[in-house]
Amino acid sequence: MNREKRMNRRSFIKRLVAGIGGLMLFTGLDAFFIERHLLRRRDIEVPLADMPDVFEGFRIAHFSDVHIGHGFTASDLESLVERINEAKPDMIAFTGDLVDDGMEELAATTEALARLHAPYGKYAVLGNHDVRGKAQPEQIIEAYQKAGFMPLVNQHVTICHEDAEASFTLAGLDDNWRHPDWETTFEKRHGDGLVIALIHEPDLADRAKEYGVSLQLSGHSHGGQVRLPFVGGLLYPPYGCKYPDGLQKVEDSSMLVHTSRGIGTTILPIRFLCPPEWYILTLRKK
Template sequence: MNRRTFLKRSLGSLLTLFGLSGGTYFYAREIEPSLLKITEESITSPQIPNAFNQFKIVQFSDTHLGFHYSLEQLETLVTKINNLEPDLILFTGDLVDEPNNYHWDDSLIRILQQLEAPEGKFWIYGNHDHGGYGTDILYETFEAADFTLLQNNASRIHRENASFLLAGLDDAMLGNPDVSQSLRDRTASDFTILLAHEPDLADMVKDYPVDIQLSGHSHGGQVRLPFIGDLYTPAYAEKYVQGKYTVSDRLTLYVNSGIGTTRLPYRFFCKPELHVFTLHPN
């Protein structure tokens, strides 16, 4: 940790201690975690076929069920996503906070099954999904809920006589991401979207023919202070934390702030977030 980062985190921790011990504690724990923010983004590219004009994609991430996020809250979220009428739904990792301590039953599958998107529902592993012996049970849950796993592979999304490529990476912390393998079916003309749980992988992805990277993992920092920003983000989310980044001439990265919380049940100046992307041919 360099001196600037140390001072930032020390000052931020001190301000958090004093701030959250007062009236903001109730807000950060009880109010803001339930204030959903819907971020709408337009993606324009000459690579996007005309058939996908106004094609709508909804991304959600990092629900961390079991850590101050319940099935009832997830069911409310599903209703809100369906009301957006997406063509495609993407989940970018960390469904359950501690898979080895979670009470698994068919209720979770039933709720995820209710998500509706005519062009499909796709997911990738996050570090919490692989952790706690969760790899197999997460796969079985999403499979039963009609989601398709992208783990160093891709799926071609079709409309009329056109298509684009949707690829996904394995988790960087507890898996084995392989960008080349995920793009093996790509053709030179394909508009390409890549799902990667950890946003900092963008510095590697930029060397490949990827147009858009969608990530989560950072939670946007969860607690952000004016003039300081995020106090802490996990490994592989230290450079790209929240929002939109132009990583290279070709690659644009969007980092979703997630739905749930982890480690601490607080959000401050960092609301839970859904991303809605609308495609436009250039």
């Protein structure tokens, strides 16, 4: 009888080990081959108290963290470009990390991004991977311009409604690892109305709230890139921990920050329970 129990115990342990091994294998295959290619669109409504009435329903396509060269190529952008154009947003905002180690694909990436269209324009900022390592930020800024994007590097523009005398400010900060100039970006603007900021690192929202920003669009965190049930993201980068995912209210303010999980990957070309996403943000009068 004891011998039979020992045999049953060994059989159970073998099945358990085989099951865990199979689960780990499936998880690895899913993370590398499947999920990181499952690009999905998410629609979010953003309530803003200081938004001019005529911008009710204004739609912004927000995407981030393409990371060309890290398991993601310029040709992989084609599907995203098609889907954004099909959504017909009013404006397009890209919040940084265009390249990872793929500077040699910058020309092809520029051609793909040039096919994006929006009546109120296309805007972009730099991310930390755009200003460090092999990246050449001035070339990336030039690529934005060739693709029809306005690079916002410590500057702001006024977005005027085409049918009414109403506007809001769109501001973009240089990356936190380069030369962010908060005063030039925010303090020298005209008026005190709605301010939307493009800032790569989401946790900088705690400072942006001091400059009258109502909505910040960010990336950087990748949503953790690998997430577990009941745990969430396993690893967030510096300045991407406090507001790592989705639409959140900034601490001690009425300001909102929207953080994109991004399109590409970094460190390892994997995603688990955290598929790549792009967003249509619809502005609503609060």
